[in-house]
Amino acid sequence: MKVKFLRIACVAPFLLSCVHQPAQNPLLHALNTDRVPIKKVMDSLDQFEVQIKYTQIDKKKDTIVFTDYNFQVDQNRYFYPASTVKFPAAVATLEKLNEIDTLTRNTRFYVEGDSIETTFAKAISEIFAVSDNEANNRLVEFLGFDQLNSKMKARGIAPIRIAHRLSTANADDVTTKPLVMYLNDSTTSITAPIVSTVVKALELEGTLKGKGYLDEDTLVMAPFNFGLKNYYPIDAQHALMKRIVFPEKFPEQERFNLTEEQHDFLLESMHTLPKNAGYDNQEYYDSYGKFFMYGDSENPIPDHIKIYNKVGYAYGTLTDCAYIKDEKNMVEFLLTATILVNQNGIFNDNVYEYDDIGVPFLAQLGRELYEYELKRK
16 A cells, blocks of 8 residues: 655653653654554554564674663553464474474474374474464474473563464364374384363453454354463563574573574574465565565565564454564664454454554554664664
């Protein structure tokens, strides 16, 4: 879509809270614009459940300095993380592979009872290139929920509670299916099922949402309950991105146990566009999984801009967690944001304002901060 450029207006500054408060707050600057995609949200802010975390990155000799800014970030205010949970699943998988001598990311395997044979590398590539749900679920069968969550918490990624698979009949089953691994061309090994803890309902603000929901074809006029769903708030998402992109910034106990090759592979997978991963670029255009800056356009993303990210969208909630780097203009920053677009208040009806409100807001937010960064010394 084309965005009309208008004059700057002001928004009450009490809406933002910052870790560091310089003379000018760039997140306030970005949200103060009169550009339609952002103004439409800011004028009716209460209905959209927006949360944003933005990090400036300054490199001074051998030191990296983060300056964080928050807008309505609250780990006690629930939003549905959707496919963003695939990022921790990919990281935890690589770390577990590094702990097992007989397996690598190129090991072939299939889930018992499934006809699809794949590799861990292919599953991770599919997760970032086109957000493949089945690829994610195969990694969950390898990890189990308790192990996935504990690996994140051990590195300081908290709070987090991944408790179900995505878009599958056995989503909530706490017992994993066995995996059949090809140790070589003629030898296979079968993993034992992993049993995870039965989850309890989350005690957070906002787990009951809306005024109704569809249960198959029946409209139930009661709030939709997210209490047993996955929980992966903004702070945790942002913390994982920081540790993956800038591991040297953190003490050793907060770094993931990845080899240099695994780390390079992960970063490469995170920014690789669908067309470069073998997908049809007519169906999977460059911004298919990139909301910030380019989400409202199907035009190609310039080669000098790399977006390392993971998006999620479901139940009217859009989320993106990204490290954005312009290699030509020496610009880089971290941005994580979520927005709920469900104006009729009915969940599970697939009537959400993704294209009209949600994606344009996130795209313009990315552009505003990118333009700010271009001018920042």
